[in-house]
Amino acid sequence: MATAAVTGPIQSRPKKLVKFWRDGDQIAHLVTLIFAASVFLVTVFLVYELWIHSGPSRAKFGFSFLTGKTWDPVAEQFGALPFIYGTVLTSLLALLISVPLGVGAAIFLAELAPPKLSNVCTFLVELLAAVPSVILGLLAIFTLVPMLRQYGEPFLKRTLGFLPLFQGPAYGVGYLAAGLILAIMTFPFIISISREALLAVPREQREAALALGATKWESTWKVVVPYARLGILGSIFLALARALGETMAVTMVIGNDTGIHTSLLSPGYTIAAIIANEFTEATSDVYLSALVELGLVLFALTMVLNAVAQLLIAATTGKGSTQA
Amino acid sequence: MRTQALWIALVTAAGTMAASAETINAAGATFPAPIYQKWFENFHKAHPDIQINYQAIGSGGGIRQLTEGTVDFGASDMPMTDDQMSKVTKFKVLHFPTVLGGIVPTYNVQGATSLNFSGATLAGIYLGNIKKWNDPALKKDNPSVNLPNEDITVVHRSDGSGTSFVFTDYLTKVSPEWKKVGANTSVNWPVGLGGKGNEGVAGLVKQTPFSIGYVELLYAVQNKMEYGSLKNAAGNFIKADFNTVSEAAAGAANDMPADFRVSITNAPGKNAYPISTFTWLLIPDKIGDATKKKSITDFLQWMLTTAQADAQGLSYAPLPKSIVAKEQKQLALIK
Numbered sequence: 001m002a003t004a005a006v007t008g009p010i011q012s013r014p015k016k017l018v019k020f021w022r023d024g025d026q027i028a029h030l031v032t033l034i035f036a037a038s039v040f041l042v043t044v045f046l047v048y049e050l051w052i053h054s055g056p057s058r059a060k061f062g063f064s065f066l067t068g069k070t071w072d073p074v075a076e077q078f079g080a081l082p083f084i085y086g087t088v089l090t091s092l093l094a095l096l097i098s099v100p101l102g103v104g105a106a107i108f109l110a111e112l113a114p115p116k117l118s119n120v121c122t123f124l125v126e127l128l129a130a131v132p133s134v135i136l137g138l139l140a141i142f143t144l145v146p147m148l149r150q151y152g153e154p155f156l157k158r159t160l161g162f163l164p165l166f167q168g169p170a171y172g173v174g175y176l177a178a179g180l181i182l183a184i185m186t187f188p189f190i191i192s193i194s195r196e197a198l199l200a201v202p203r204e205q206r207e208a209a210l211a212l213g214a215t216k217w218e219s220t221w222k223v224v225v226p227y228a229r230l231g232i233l234g235s236i237f238l239a240l241a242r243a244l245g246e247t248m249a250v251t252m253v254i255g256n257d258t259g260i261h262t263s264l265l266s267p268g269y270t271i272a273a274i275i276a277n278e279f280t281e282a283t284s285d286v287y288l289s290a291l292v293e294l295g296l297v298l299f300a301l302t303m304v305l306n307a308v309a310q311l312l313i314a315a316t317t318g319k320g321s322t323q324a
Numbered sequence: 325m326r327t328q329a330l331w332i333a334l335v336t337a338a339g340t341m342a343a344s345a346e347t348i349n350a351a352g353a354t355f356p357a358p359i360y361q362k363w364f365e366n367f368h369k370a371h372p373d374i375q376i377n378y379q380a381i382g383s384g385g386g387i388r389q390l391t392e393g394t395v396d397f398g399a400s401d402m403p404m405t406d407d408q409m410s411k412v413t414k415f416k417v418l419h420f421p422t423v424l425g426g427i428v429p430t431y432n433v434q435g436a437t438s439l440n441f442s443g444a445t446l447a448g449i450y451l452g453n454i455k456k457w458n459d460p461a462l463k464k465d466n467p468s469v470n471l472p473n474e475d476i477t478v479v480h481r482s483d484g485s486g487t488s489f490v491f492t493d494y495l496t497k498v499s500p501e502w503k504k505v506g507a508n509t510s511v512n513w514p515v516g517l518g519g520k521g522n523e524g525v526a527g528l529v530k531q532t533p534f535s536i537g538y539v540e541l542l543y544a545v546q547n548k549m550e551y552g553s554l555k556n557a558a559g560n561f562i563k564a565d566f567n568t569v570s571e572a573a574a575g576a577a578n579d580m581p582a583d584f585r586v587s588i589t590n591a592p593g594k595n596a597y598p599i600s601t602f603t604w605l606l607i608p609d610k611i612g613d614a615t616k617k618k619s620i621t622d623f624l625q626w627m628l629t630t631a632q633a634d635a636q637g638l639s640y641a642p643l644p645k646s647i648v649a650k651e652q653k654q655l656a657l658i659k
Contacts, residue, residue, distance in 0.1 A: 070512065071512060072511070072512035073484075073508045073509070073510045073511060073512070074505065074506030074507070074508045074511050074512065075506070075512075141527055141531075145531065146531055149531070149532070169475065169477070171477065171517055171532065172531070172532070173517055173528070251482070251520055252520060252524070255517045255518060256482030256517065256518025256519070256520070257513075257516070257517065257518060258512065258513075267517050267518070273482075276483075277482045277483040277484065277510070277518075277520065278483065278484040278509075278510050279484075280354075280381060280382030280384060280385055280483070280484060281382045281383055281384040281385075281483070281484025281485060281486075281509035281510065282384050282484060282509075283383070283384040283387055283388070283405075283408065283509070284407075
C-alpha cells in the first residue's frame, strides 16, 4: 500500500488512500475474506492431495474398493468396507449413548440445577472435554475393557444373548468398548454446547410459558428445548464429527480385526485406526495409496453424514415452525 | 552499534556451527532405535565434528526416504525386496546388519509357566486350526503340563511392524498352510485380536485369560515376562536369549548371501533360536560428498567393532564374529 502511495502519479491518490485506510470496513472485509478463503483453499488442497496420492489404488480397484471386504497387504488386495462399517457403527453407538446423556445433563445444568452446582459441573465438563484421547484410551484399556470382559459382556450375553448383537466370546475389546469410549469423549461436547444454547433462550419465552400455566418442566421441555433445538443439534453433529475421526483411543480398544461382524462384542476396525496402525510400515505403492484412499473415504463419509445432518436440521426446523 | 554487534555475533555463530559439525541424516526402523540413538551419541562424543540425526519413523518410511534421496542412509527391520531395490536408481543399496533381535511367544495360561511350541503348532494356533489349549498337538510338546480345556484367544500386532514381519516369515517357513497368508509387516490375520505395539500385545495377553501373543525378546526381558520355548530346525526346544539368537546368525553365516539380504528365521544350528532376525542399516554404495563418505564408513567400522559391546546392555544380541568379518569386506564397496 505504501509503495502505491509513493509511486502514485495522480495528486489525489494519497487522499483517496487515507480515506480508504480510515474506511475500516473495506479492510476488514478484505482481511476476513482472505481468512475465509484460506479455509476453502486448505480443504481443496487436502482433497487434491488425497486424490493424487491415492491414484495407484484408485486405478487398481476402482469403486470395488468401497465394497471390498478383504484387507491383505501381502496379496495387495484392499477393500474399505470393514473399516467404513466399523467407523459408522462405533460412531452411531457412541451417539446413541452420549446424546440422551449429554442433552439430559445440559437441561439439568441450564434449567434446573442451582447456579453453584451448575458452575462446578460445567467446569468439570469442560475439564473432561480437554482430556487427551490417549489418556482416555489408557483408562479404557486398564479399567473399561477388563470390566466389560468380566461383568458387562457376560451380563449382556445372559440377558440379551438371543439377539445377534450380543453373541460370541467376551474379549472386552471390540465395537462396544470403542463405542463406549467414544461416548465418554463426545458427551462433554454435547453438554457444553447444548447448555450454552439453552442459556441463550430469552427469559421471556420461559416467563410466557409459565404465565400460561405451564409447570417448570413443561416450559423447559415444550418451550426452551425446542427453541434451543438448533444449538443442540449442532452439538450432536460436532460430537459425530469427533467420533468419526477419533483415532488413538479407538485403536487401543477396538481389537483391530479386519472382519465385518454383527455382534457388538466382536473386535473390529475403523478407518482412522487402520491408517494410524499401518501407515508407517507400508512399503509398496499400492498399499500406501490404499491407505491414502481410506483417508479420502473418511473425508467423503464425514461430508455425507454432515449433509444428511443438514437435511435433518432443515426438515425438523420446517416442522418446528409450523407447530409454533 | 548494538545491532551491529548482534549481527557479528550471529554471523560468527552460524559460521562456527557450519564448520564444526557435519550433519548426516538417517531414518528408519523403530525396533533398533534405542541402540542407534546411543551409538550416534557416543560416536558424536568421539568425533565432535560428526553429527548423525536418526528419525525412528518405521522401516517402510526409512526405505521410502532413502529411495527419494531425502536421507543419507536408512534403516530397516527387513531386507529390501528386489522390487524396492530396483526403484533406487542413483545408487545401489548395501545392507549392513547391525544387531540381532528375537521374537518370543508369550501367553496367559494359569499353572503353565514354561511352554514348548513347535513351529507347526504355533502356525496352527495363529491359523485358527488349533482352538483349545488341550489340543493333542500342544499336549505332545508339553507332556508334563496340565493344559486346560479352554479356548485360545490369539493376539497379534495391529500396527505394521518388523516384529510381525519376522514372526510371519517364520510361520511361512514352518507351515505350508501359512504360506497362503504370507509374510509382511501387516498380514490378513485369519484369527485374533490386534494390539498396538509390544505394549498393546503384552497388555491384551496379560488381561485376557488363555490368550497367546508374540513380543520382541528385549521387551519381554525388560518387563520380566514369561515366554515359551520354540522347536528349532535341529529339533531342539530353545528358549530365546542373547546367546541362542546370536547362534541363529552364526548358523546362517555359512550360506549368507553376499548382500546380507537374508532371513535367519528357522536357522540351522543345535542351539539356534528359530525366530531371530538381523536389523539392517541401508547404505548407498555411492556417496558423492567425500567427507560424508568418510564419516559414514568410519561410523560403520566403529559400529562393527567397538560399539558391538553396547548391544547386550540394551538387550540386543551382538553380531557373531563371522558376520562382522564379512561386513567389513563390504565396506570397501562404498565409493
